[in-house]
Amino acid sequence: xxxxxxxxxxxxxxxxxxxxxxxxxxxxxxxxxxxxxxxxxxxxxxxxxxxxxxxxxxxxxxxxxxxxxxxxxxxxxxxxxxxxxxxxxxxxxxxxxxxxxxxxxxxxxxxxxxxxxxxxxxxxxxxxxxxxxxxxxxxxxxxxxxxxxxxxxxxxxxxxxxxxxxxxxxxxxx
Amino acid sequence: xxxxxxxxxxxxxxxxxxxxxxxxxxxxxxxxxxxxxxxxxxxxxxxxxxxxxxxxxxxxxxxxxxxxxxxxxxxxxxxxxxxxxxxxxxxxxxxxxxxxxxxxxxxxxxxxxxxxxxxxxxxxxxxxxxxxxxxxxxxxxxxxxxxxxxxxxxxxxxxxxxxxxxxxxxxxxxxxxxxxxxxxxxxxxxxxxxxxxxxx
Numbered sequence: 539x540x541x542x543x544x545x546x547x548x549x550x551x552x553x554x555x556x557x558x559x560x561x562x563x564x565x566x567x568x569x570x571x572x573x574x575x576x577x578x579x580x581x582x583x584x585x586x587x588x589x590x591x592x593x594x595x596x597x598x599x600x601x602x603x604x605x606x607x608x609x610x611x612x613x614x615x616x617x618x619x620x621x622x623x624x625x626x627x628x629x630x631x632x633x634x635x636x637x638x639x640x641x642x643x644x645x646x647x648x649x650x651x652x653x654x655x656x657x658x659x660x661x662x663x664x665x666x667x668x669x670x671x672x673x674x675x676x677x678x679x680x681x682x683x684x685x686x687x688x689x690x691x692x693x694x695x696x697x698x699x700x701x702x703x704x705x706x707x708x709x710x711x712x
Numbered sequence: 713x714x715x716x717x718x719x720x721x722x723x724x725x726x727x728x729x730x731x732x733x734x735x736x737x738x739x740x741x742x743x744x745x746x747x748x749x750x751x752x753x754x755x756x757x758x759x760x761x762x763x764x765x766x767x768x769x770x771x772x773x774x775x776x777x778x779x780x781x782x783x784x785x786x787x788x789x790x791x792x793x794x795x796x797x798x799x800x801x802x803x804x805x806x807x808x809x810x811x812x813x814x815x816x817x818x819x820x821x822x823x824x825x826x827x828x829x830x831x832x833x834x835x836x837x838x839x840x841x842x843x844x845x846x847x848x849x850x851x852x853x854x855x856x857x858x859x860x861x862x863x864x865x866x867x868x869x870x871x872x873x874x875x876x877x878x879x880x881x882x883x884x885x886x887x888x889x890x891x892x893x894x895x896x897x898x899x900x901x902x903x904x905x906x907x908x909x910x911x912x
Contacts, residue, residue: 574790585874597886600798617847628794628907636901644901653798664875665858669850671882673843680886687881698791699912707783 577694578622586664590622590689593657593674597682600653606682607655610674617670620660627654627697658689794910 548554583589593610597603607624614621630652635644662670671686678684817825862869 575793583875588875588880591880616844626796626798629797630905630907633904633906634901635904636899639899647901649906651797664873665854666851667876667879669847669854671879672850673847675884678884678886680888682886684884684886685881686883697793699794699910701786701791701912704783704786707779707786711779711783 575698577691580689580691581660583661588662588664588667588688590658590660591662592685592687592689592693593659594627594654594685594687595656595682596652596654596685598650598652599681600651602679603653603655603682606677606679607657609677610657613670613673614657614659617666619662619666619670622658622660624655624657625697627656629653789912792912 581589595603595606595610611621611624632650632652634647634650636647637644674684858869858872861872
């Protein structure tokens with residue numbers, strides 16, 4: 539400890555701090571640790587304000603749903619409604635098979651992908667809610683299914699990967 | 713069954729049995745296992761089951777501890793979000809041989825395009841402003857109505873201000889280009905969900 543701490547250049551001498559160079563290098567930011575995915579608190583809302591509300595937009599068309607989600611997000615920004623999160627739900631792929639008229643074999647008609655985007659808002663006042671609904675409905679594009687509901691823990695859990703091993707162990711323990 | 717344990721069991725059996733079943737001794741000598749198994753239930757046995765209990769309890773405890781350790785390890789790992797396939801570009805689109813060669817634009821064409829863009833931006837601006845005006849008008853008329861209601865009766869005003877529980881959940885299908893055909897008979901078939909299931 540003492541050996542490392544002793545500096546031979548005295549403060550009065552012109553050679554003080556002769557070996558310093560770290561102040562010349564660009565500032566290194568502290569290493570970003572991977573943030574754990576934690577559920578944020580779900581607010582229940584007061585009598586005059588709704589709590590966390592999820593605006594879920596589902597469609598087969600990716601571009602439409604993406605642009606509509608962006609539009610809704612910007613609308614909420616301009617109306618100074620607090621937007622908690624704006625995320626995408628995992629895509630669902632569906633195989634559509636149809637039965638031939640003469641025959642028993644199922645033919646592959648198409649492979650459809652269903653995309654879903656969610657915009658989560660908080661603190662929507664009770665008087666303004668119907669107005670927002672009206673505006674969003676009037677701008678709803680074709681083929682986009684709109685759903686507005688309260689945010690729950692189950693909604694958050696549906697975004698996470700399933701852990702069968704953990705569930706098995708928990709079942710065994712109890 | 714290990715031969716040593718069989719012999720020790722035989723020794724503790726022999727001492728009480730030999731007095732009342734002398735003729736069965738040669739039988740016992742020839743058929744070790746079956747006779748011992750039969751007698752186990754009837755005679756009081758002391759040493760073996762206690763050992764078994766201890767070993768069982770220890771094993772069970774060790775197993776439980778192992779399971780708890782496993783559980784702790786799994787619980788420590790943070791839950792991950794399911795990756796969204798929309799945001800991952802497939803590799804076949806990032807190959808470099810997919811390059812579009814466009815013809816060069818004439819100045820009139822580029823001029824026309826720029827003017828068109830400007831007209832479009834003006835049109836969209838007017839649309840957005842009209843929307844903002846409608847929202848403002850709606851809010852103003854709502855406030856006026858609420859004020860009038862307040863003057864009428866305080867109770868109704870308070871009830872109106874309160875949030876509507878029946879509003880959410882709200883569902884609406886998007887409009888379609890054409891209404892559904894009246895006599896349409898869809899072909900028979902089925903839809904199967906083939907989404908990839910991610911596990912951690």
